[in-house]
Amino acid sequence: MTQTLRDGGAEATVAWLYQESAVSFIRLAHLILGNRAAAEDVVQDAFLGLYRRWDLLAEKDKALGYVRVSVLNGCRRAARRTRAAESVPGYDPGPAASAELAALSMETRREVARALRSLPGRQREVLVLTYYLELSDQQIAQETGIRPTTVRSTRHRALAALGRVLKERS
């Protein structure tokens, strides 16, 4: 990857990076926004932004990091423009991702998904970065521009709110 980035032209390299990593970023944006079409738009914009700024990018090896920050920023902008859909689309059950997931009933999954959607954007973002991307507090702080202590408190509040929402719905 590093060598490819160094050698390729902007268009070829960005197209290549997109092919390789778009799904991961769409998933990330989808989890934060709860809207697939919006997620795809955010990721498209992030990669096109990368293309436009390619010549200005000092460390091209870190292009994917740049894209991730762009995607997170794009998600915030998109969330401000339109509140992400509250309703959870009809997810396919899909394969069980883990033992924890296997233990959850479909109804519980949907309840948790709805509860996640109901969280404020920043809280949902911190949960996604923590539990989906498995970033450290320090990394999340760098990605989101907030302090590590704020990351921890935001996550704490998010989990508490999630618990409350689930309790109310049950």
Next chain:
Amino acid sequence: MNASESQVKAVLSWLAEEITEDSAPPLARPPSPSPAGLGWREPTSRAHGVKWLAPVAAAVSVGVVAAGIVFAASLTGGAHRPSEPAAGDGPEVPPYYFAVSPGSGGRPAQVAVRATRTGARVASVPLRPGWVPIDVSVAADDRTFVVAARQHAGQGVTISLFKFDPAKRRVQLSNTPAPAVPAHHVFAGFALSPNGERLALASMPRHVTGWQLQVFNLRSGGVQTWTSPAGQVYPFSEPLSMRWAADNVTLAINVTAPHPGVCVLRTNIPGNSAGQDCRTVLPLLTGPLAKKVGNAISFPVLTLNGRTMVASATAFPGRRLGGFAQWSARTGRLLRLLDWHPAPLGAGSQADVLWTNATGSVLVVYAPPHHAGRTAILSHGQLTLLPGPAMAIPPIAAW
């Protein structure tokens, strides 16, 4: 991690799975002129394409909007379309090629010299009656070439050296003696060096495991032989599996065992062990090729400068992305994508690189994306289809 956290983690993974591996839409083309053919999606009436024009229409004059429309039209137009028929034979491409035409109507297969520009037959190659050509290789002078032929399957293969005279449009059998493959060996492939003086010939004993590579000096009659490590079988899967660099010394060999890939042999260094002397530079199934691009469809072809290799390949099977790509012959790392875009390339495709210039910037390719069965010149992202008769599949032709 407590139960709530585990639950959140599990549900996030479950939600993410809704975006399947092959579901990302192609990347929209940026709103500025850029070379075609690298995997950018053409704007459509869907949001991604239209939204580039929307702010322009809202903010600026009718003239700029018109320009935007013209731009959009240019994007959806023939940026990827090859010129047809061929306007010329392109830069650097040799004017003639030597091809085996499949037999039809009861006639046996034949070898003909054809003009690259028109595909027209310029001369026929006089083979002995009843002999069937199975492979052809040509030197850099576009005149000296060798043909491998046999009478019946299972019999030995004869190799003949020819000279083509374009002025007289004649092909003449050379007096230079050429090697043969005995009946107890299976012909695997051969390659004539760019100066026409050395012939690399690969064969496999029929009843013994292993293989051998012989490099014949056609001028002096000398021969050097490399043999495979014990127990190594079926290293070559088809003819045309070797290429020389312009130095007439470096030979790239496509092997399938023990590890599929490309190894490079320096034929001027004494040695006889193919396993030790042929250095693997491009492992096909386990190296960067498989990881970053997917499987190569065709065997990589060494460029004449000996530094890079080119081949047809697909990326992310299932996404129908493919074309041609270039790798370093020294490290095997991917260097660039050539004519790379959504295309119905996949398993079983016959897309192939038939010839490359010194740097890999100009290729003659077979069955490029959207043009099955056609031969074309690929130069700087521009595809120029070549006229000419159908070739054998896989194509047996040498430029």
